[in-house]
Amino acid sequence: MRHFFIFSIFFLFACSEQDQSSEISVPTSELEEDLRIEFQRYRDExxxxxxxxxxxxxxxxxxxxTLLHxxxxxxxxxxxxxxxxNIGVYAADLNYMTIFEQNKDNMVYADAIFRLAEELSISEAFDKEYLTELLKNNIPSYKLKSDELNDVFEQAKNEINSSDRAQITALIIxxxxxxxxxxSTSLAQEEWPNEEIAERMWHQCFSYHQVLKMLKIYKDYPPCDVVYRKFLELEPAVTNITETSVRTLKDHLLSYHGIILDLREFIIQN
Known part of the structure; x- marks a missing residue:
């Protein structure tokens, strides 16, 4: 049975930004009720x-x-x-490996997530024992295994959110x-997807706005503000896609992929 521990200690983090001597955490409970509702709505969307x-x-x-971080x-x-x-990055990579049933290094990626969670003092939000068992088991359906893996991370994000650290949840997402x-856009560079996949990719671009709005709620938390401002650079490319039809996606995908790549480099480079 999975066990998730709720903890409510308020932490301050050391900040690496040159113009910040400390990171100011904004507890979820201190947000106005309408902003808390908005945050959850954006996350759900x-x-x-x-x-x-x-x-x-x-x-x-x-x-x-070679696409893995x-x-x-x-x-x-x-x-x-x-x-x-990078907890978010490694989690996405882990699911990518799981979906393609490439399980050789899945525990290596899980361990990377655990180590980062430990550094953030959120390790108790992750059911390490269950996740380890899940990854080691030979579950015949990759979809089922991916669903279970996703549930673990959703539960962890819920625990982090409930412990007054929703700003961390925003960054992970x-x-x-x-x-x-x-x-997905890297794979699509090799061969243009069929209409069904292209339509899903087109709809996926719309989620950018929800991620952006979610980060904006925590702009008073310096790390979220830095990421929010970087995300804004993607807005013109997203607008080009979302304001046209799925049939024109191919025309814009190259520039969109380039900005996604730049945004990823910003995230994975320390």
Whole structure:
């Protein structure tokens, strides 16, 4: 049985930004009620990039291990922004591996997530024992295994959110969304997807607005503000896609992929 521990201690983080001597945490409970409701709504409206990855696999796309973020970078992340964002990145990579049934290194990626969570003092939000058992078990359905894996991370984000650290949840989700979009748009560069996959990719672009709004709620928390301002650079490319039809997606995908790649580099480079 899964056990998740709720903890409510308020933490301050050391900040690596040159113009900040400390990071100011904004507890969830201190937000106005309407903002808390908005935050949850934006989070719920973000389309799961995992579904797009499943469609790509079923569409005949081949697993590319070179797209994964290197776990050798994990010890380079020393502040809360880097650590939270890259928990999201490694979580998306882990699901990518799971969906394509490439399980050789899945525990290595899980360990990277655990290490970053430990540094953020949120390790108790993750059911390490259950996740380890899940990854080691030979579950015949990759969809079922991916669903179970997703449930673990959703529960963890709920625990982090309930412990007055929703700003960390926002950064984890942002990192995961970027990595998921990076993986799918990278695969699509090799061969243009069929109409069904292209339509899903088009709809996936709309989730950008929810991620942006979610980060904006925590602009008073310096790490979220930095990421929010970086996310704004993607807005023109997203607008070009979302204000036109799915049939024109191919025309804009190259520039969109380029900005996603730049955003990912911002996230994974310490």
């Amino acid at each position: 973000i389309l799961d990039t995992r579904e797009l990855t499943i469609m790509l696999r079923e569409g005949g796309y081949v697993y590319d291990p 290197s776990v050798e970078m994990v010890d380079e992340y020393i502040n809360s922004k880097e650590q939270a964002l 942002a990192g995961s969304w970027v990595e998921g979009m990076y993986l």
